[in-house]
Amino acid sequence: MLLRKILSTFMVLALCYVSVGIGQHYKMRPGSQLTRDTEARATGNPYSLIWLVEYVDYQCASCREATSFLKAYLKENPGAIYLQVRLFPLTGHPHGFRSAKYAECAAKQGRFLPFHELVFARQPEWSPLPDINAIFHQYAAEVGIDTAKLDICLEDPAVDTFINDEKAAAKKLGIDGTPTFFLNGKLLVGRRQLEEGLAEALSAKKENK
Amino acid sequence: MKPVFVILRALIGTVFMVSGYSKLTAPFQNFLSVIHNYDVIYGAPATLLAQILPWIEFVTGVFLLLGLWSRATLVSAWFMNLMFVLVLAQGLLRGLPLANCGCFGDSFHLKPAHMLVLDILLMAAIFFLNSRRSEAFTWSMDDYFQEGKTHDAKKSR
Numbered sequence: 276m277l278l279r280k281i282l283s284t285f286m287v288l289a290l291c292y293v294s295v296g297i298g299q300h301y302k303m304r305p306g307s308q309l310t311r312d313t314e315a316r317a318t319g320n321p322y323s324l325i326w327l328v329e330y331v332d333y334q335c336a337s338c339r340e341a342t343s344f345l346k347a348y349l350k351e352n353p354g355a356i357y358l359q360v361r362l363f364p365l366t367g368h369p370h371g372f373r374s375a376k377y378a379e380c381a382a383k384q385g386r387f388l389p390f391h392e393l394v395f396a397r398q399p400e401w402s403p404l405p406d407i408n409a410i411f412h413q414y415a416a417e418v419g420i421d422t423a424k425l426d427i428c429l430e431d432p433a434v435d436t437f438i439n440d441e442k443a444a445a446k447k448l449g450i451d452g453t454p455t456f457f458l459n460g461k462l463l464v465g466r467r468q469l470e471e472g473l474a475e476a477l478s479a480k481k482e483n484k
Numbered sequence: 485m486k487p488v489f490v491i492l493r494a495l496i497g498t499v500f501m502v503s504g505y506s507k508l509t510a511p512f513q514n515f516l517s518v519i520h521n522y523d524v525i526y527g528a529p530a531t532l533l534a535q536i537l538p539w540i541e542f543v544t545g546v547f548l549l550l551g552l553w554s555r556a557t558l559v560s561a562w563f564m565n566l567m568f569v570l571v572l573a574q575g576l577l578r579g580l581p582l583a584n585c586g587c588f589g590d591s592f593h594l595k596p597a598h599m600l601v602l603d604i605l606l607m608a609a610i611f612f613l614n615s616r617r618s619e620a621f622t623w624s625m626d627d628y629f630q631e632g633k634t635h636d637a638k639k640s641r
Contacts, residue, residue, distance in 0.1 A: 276629055277629075279629065280552075280625075280629045283552070283625060283629075284552060284553070287546060287547070287550065287552065288543065291542060291543055291546055294505075295505065295508045295509065295542070298505060298508065298509035299508070299509050301509075302509045302510065303509070303510070303511070336581070367593070449510055449511040449514070451510055451514055451589070452514065452517075462511050462513045463513060464511075464513040464514050464516065464517035465517035465520055465521070467517075467520045467526070468513060468516065468517060468520070
């Protein structure tokens with residue numbers, strides 16, 4: 276009887292393993308790959324050996340911290356990395372999607388990075404507001420965005436589709452929160468993993484020289 | 485009274501199973517980030533825990549649901565809950581900025597204070613089940629193998 280029980284246990288464990296494999300397959304789609312698009316939302320050296328993709332939600336406080344860390348990092352290590360920002364508006368954040376739309380429209384006018392940094396820097400100011408449109412127009416004007424063109428872009432349903440598609444593709448890569456990063460294709464979640472990953476990548480780069 | 489115990493056992497098993505499965509079907513880095521947020525362990529031990537704990541949770545849940553190796557499973561579940569209670573409590577006492585507990589991956593989000601209450605209730609329920617193990621593990625695989633053993637013993641006499 277004990278032998279039968281042990282054999283049954285192994286069978287149950289094997290079923291557990293298979294069910295997890297099936298779950299991973301359907302949720303993460305292992306065939307999904309990170310592509311080097313979204314050039315309009317990029318900064319740094321495109322020929323660098325360190326390629327970093329950052330997924331953000333503008334209302335997320337941890338993303339604000341990570342962005343300020345990355346800004347300082349880029350300043351300290353000019354040309355060391357190539358950074359691409361992608362949008363992953365969280366459903367739990369009421370201004371997540373709207374702010375992502377503004378950022379995408381800023382990118383269309385070539386003013387993504389200053390707008391992106393300004394929105395994060397002023398997050399405590401706009402995040403509790405019931406409506407962000409007026410204040411975001413103010414920010415847009417501050418960084419030299421043509422607000423008339425911005426209004427047309429905000430009305431464009433293609434922008435919504437583009438952001439939704441970007442988020443759907445990110446989900447297939449296993450992303451379920453922000454800030455999430457891909458450092459040379461390796462997934463990192465949160466600022467601590469990013470710091471460790473960047474330190475490792477930078478020292479590897481120096482060793483290669 | 486027996487069905488109540490069995491339902492309780494199944495409920496506890498389901499909580500563990502869902503919690504483990506939702507973490508296992510996402511990259512382990514997501515759970516590693518949750519561990520980092522509690523500011524207790526870092527580096528290789530945290531990475532190892534992020535990869536192992538969801539498996540222990542999932543298997544414990546499945547075993548509880550099926551009623552397999554009941555004593556060991558209940559002990560494992562109780563100690564896991566104790567660990568969760570301690571980690572959550574220190575996070576709350578230190579005022580760490582934890583928007584959600586991260587206990588169920590991306591399946592659903594619970595605030596740390598709510599999860600702490602749920603974990604304490606689970607600990608009490610597991611303790612109660614352990615004290616009434618023979619009733620709680622009716623209609624279980626353990627029960628099935630135990631009956632088989634008794635049957636074999638009778639036959640050999």
